[in-house]
Amino acid sequence: MLDLEQFRDRFGTDSEPGDRTEIKGGITIMASRDNQTMQIIVIVLALGFILMSVGLVMVNNSRKTAVARAKDESEKASTARNDLRGLQAEANSYKTWIGFGEADNYPDLKKTFDEDMQRWGGTFEESSQAFRTILENIFEENRKLAQSEGDAKTQVKDFKQKLLATQAQTSEQIAKYEGETKKAIADKESLRNEFNKSREQINAENAKIAGQLAEHRKQIDVLVAENNEAQQVLQKKINGLQRVVEILK
Numbered sequence: 001m002l003d004l005e006q007f008r009d010r011f012g013t014d015s016e017p018g019d020r021t022e023i024k025g026g027i028t029i030m031a032s033r034d035n036q037t038m039q040i041i042v043i044v045l046a047l048g049f050i051l052m053s054v055g056l057v058m059v060n061n062s063r064k065t066a067v068a069r070a071k072d073e074s075e076k077a078s079t080a081r082n083d084l085r086g087l088q089a090e091a092n093s094y095k096t097w098i099g100f101g102e103a104d105n106y107p108d109l110k111k112t113f114d115e116d117m118q119r120w121g122g123t124f125e126e127s128s129q130a131f132r133t134i135l136e137n138i139f140e141e142n143r144k145l146a147q148s149e150g151d152a153k154t155q156v157k158d159f160k161q162k163l164l165a166t167q168a169q170t171s172e173q174i175a176k177y178e179g180e181t182k183k184a185i186a187d188k189e190s191l192r193n194e195f196n197k198s199r200e201q202i203n204a205e206n207a208k209i210a211g212q213l214a215e216h217r218k219q220i221d222v223l224v225a226e227n228n229e230a231q232q233v234l235q236k237k238i239n240g241l242q243r244v245v246e247i248l249k
C-alpha cells in the first residue's frame with residue numbers, strides 16, 4: 001500500500017488545498033489498485049518461486065538421478081569390466097590347464113581340440129568327447145593296468161619265492177642225491193676192493209686147492225699105479241696058486 005508521503009513523492013506536493021479531497025479519493029483508489037497489483041505480483045512471485053523451487057527440486061532430483069544413474073552405469077561398466085577381466089582370466093586359466101597358451105585364439109583352440117578329439121577321443125561316444133571325461137577314462141584304464149601290473153608283480157614275486165623254495169628244495173635233494181651217489185660210489189669202490197681182495201683170496205685158495213688136488217692126483221696116480229702093480233702081483237700069485245691047486249688035484 002502507498003501512504004500519502006509516498007504518493008507525494010511520486011505525484012508531487014504542489015496541489016492546492018481544494019484539490020486535496022480528490023487527491024485523497026484518488027489515493028485511496030490507487031492504493032486499492034496497488035494492493036491488488038502487489039497481491040498479484042506477490043502471488044506471481046510466490047508461484048514463480050514455487051515453480052522455481054519445484055523446478056530446482058526437479059532439476060536437482062534429475063541431476064541426482066542422472067548422477068546416480070551415471071554412477072550406477074559406471075559401477076555396472078566397472079563391474080562388467082571386472083567380470084570381463086575375470087572371465088578372461090578364467091578363460092586363460094582354462095587354456096593353461098588344458099595345455100594351451102593364453103594368447104591362443106578360439107579358431108586355433110577349436111582346430112587343436114578337434115584334432116585331439118579325433119586322435120584320443122575317436123573311440124568314445126560324442127557325448128563323452130571331453131578332456132575331463134577322456135582323462136578320467138584314461139586314468140581308469142591306467143589304474144586298471146597298474147593294478148593288473150601290481151597283481152602280476154605280486155604273482156611273479158610269489159612264483160619267484162615258490163621257485164626259490166623249489167630250487168632250494170631241489171638243490172637240497174640234489175645235494176642229498178649227490179651225497180648218496182658219492183656214498184654209493186664209495187661203497188661200490190669199497191665193495192669192489194673187498195670183492196677184488198676176496199677174489200684174490202679165492203683165487204689163491206683155488207690155486208692152493210688146485211695144487212693140493214694136483215698133489216693128491218699125483219699121490220692117487222702113484223697109489224693107483226702101486227695098486228695096479230700090487231694087483232698084478234697078487235693076480236700072478238693067485239694064478240700061480242690056482243695052477244698049484246690044479247696040479248694038486
